[in-house]
Amino acid sequence: xxxxxxxxxxxxxxxxxxxxxIGRSIRDNKIEVSLINFRDFSNNKHHKVDDTTYxxxxxxxxxxxxxxxxxxxxxxxxxxxxFLTPQGKLFKQSKxxxxxxxxxxxxxxxxxxxFDQRIFELFxxxxxxxxxxxxxxxxxxxxxxxxxxxxxLDNVLHNPNSLENESFTxxxxxxxxxxxxxxxxxxxxxxxxxxxxxxxxxxxxxxxxLINTIKNRPDLLEKAILSISDIELLISYFEExxxxxx
Numbered sequence: 603x604x605x606x607x608x609x610x611x612x613x614x615x616x617x618x619x620x621x622x623x624i625g626r627s628i629r630d631n632k633i634e635v636s637l638i639n640f641r642d643f644s645n646n647k648h649h650k651v652d653d654t655t656y657x658x659x660x661x662x663x664x665x666x667x668x669x670x671x672x673x674x675x676x677x678x679x680x681x682x683x684x685f686l687t688p689q690g691k692l693f694k695q696s697k698x699x700x701x702x703x704x705x706x707x708x709x710x711x712x713x714x715x716x717f718d719q720r721i722f723e724l725f726x727x728x729x730x731x732x733x734x735x736x737x738x739x740x741x742x743x744x745x746x747x748x749x750x751x752x753x754x755l756d757n758v759l760h761n762p763n764s765l766e767n768e769s770f771t772x773x774x775x776x777x778x779x780x781x782x783x784x785x786x787x788x789x790x791x792x793x794x795x796x797x798x799x800x801x802x803x804x805x806x807x808x809x810x811x812l813i814n815t816i817k818n819r820p821d822l823l824e825k826a827i828l829s830i831s832d833i834e835l836l837i838s839y840f841e842e843x844x845x846x847x848x
Contacts, residue, residue: 604636605633605707605748606636606681606707607636610739611711612638619635623759632758636676638676652664652665652714659715666718666721669718670724673710678706683728685721686709686711686731686743687729689731690730692734693747698754711744712740772811773826774815777806777808808831809835812836816839
């Protein structure tokens with residue numbers, strides 16, 4: 603898969619692109635990443651790409667012309683063009699899975715007060731936001747999207763089975779994880795995980811996943827498809843909580 607990232611700050615990406623899963627994926631030719639500085643497409647002698655907003659107001663707005671030229675320089679019929687902006691649709695794991703089907707993704711990093719609205723009318727595109735907050739610029743958002751898609755691609759992770767039980771993959775948060783030692787400062791690993799009984803371990807993990815979800819992200823349960831056994835596990839959890847208060 604090819605990623606083309608349009609940014610005012612390409613230097614921010616280099617440390618991340620050379621390390622860990624992303625760096626290995628690039629070296630193994632699983633992905634290709636190119637960085638395009640859209641200052642290079644400015645006609646201004648100072649490579650200025652922003653200006654004051656019509657109608658007045660604080661801050662500066664990214665101009666259409668340099669951004670249009672930068673996008674045109676890499677845009678093809680195979681391109682999936684995505685603008686990263688707080689006004690975009692919320693980026694979720696399900697969207698990351700859908701984007702793994704693309705051949706080439708162009709990520710455009712917003713900055714300042716955002717984009718001149720007319721740039722959205724010139725290309726077939728999507729807008730994405732990584733959360734309900736505002737960043738200084740879109741580079742971090744681009745890295746989030748790049749990372750979340752890359753790790754889902756075939757043969758990127760050493761153990762692809764690890765994707766099956768991750769948070770959000772099944773519509774729930776993941777269960778708690780433990781490793782050696784089994785006793786640390788008198789905090790012990792749950793006995794069931796040391797039992798070797800795979801059926802009991804699976805039940806514990808499912809219940810723990812449901813508990814984590816209801817504690818931290820109860821909104822996810824509204825859309826999650828729960829089996830009868832899932833509902834029974836939730837009932838048992840609430841009964842235990844009720845008994846704790848009696």
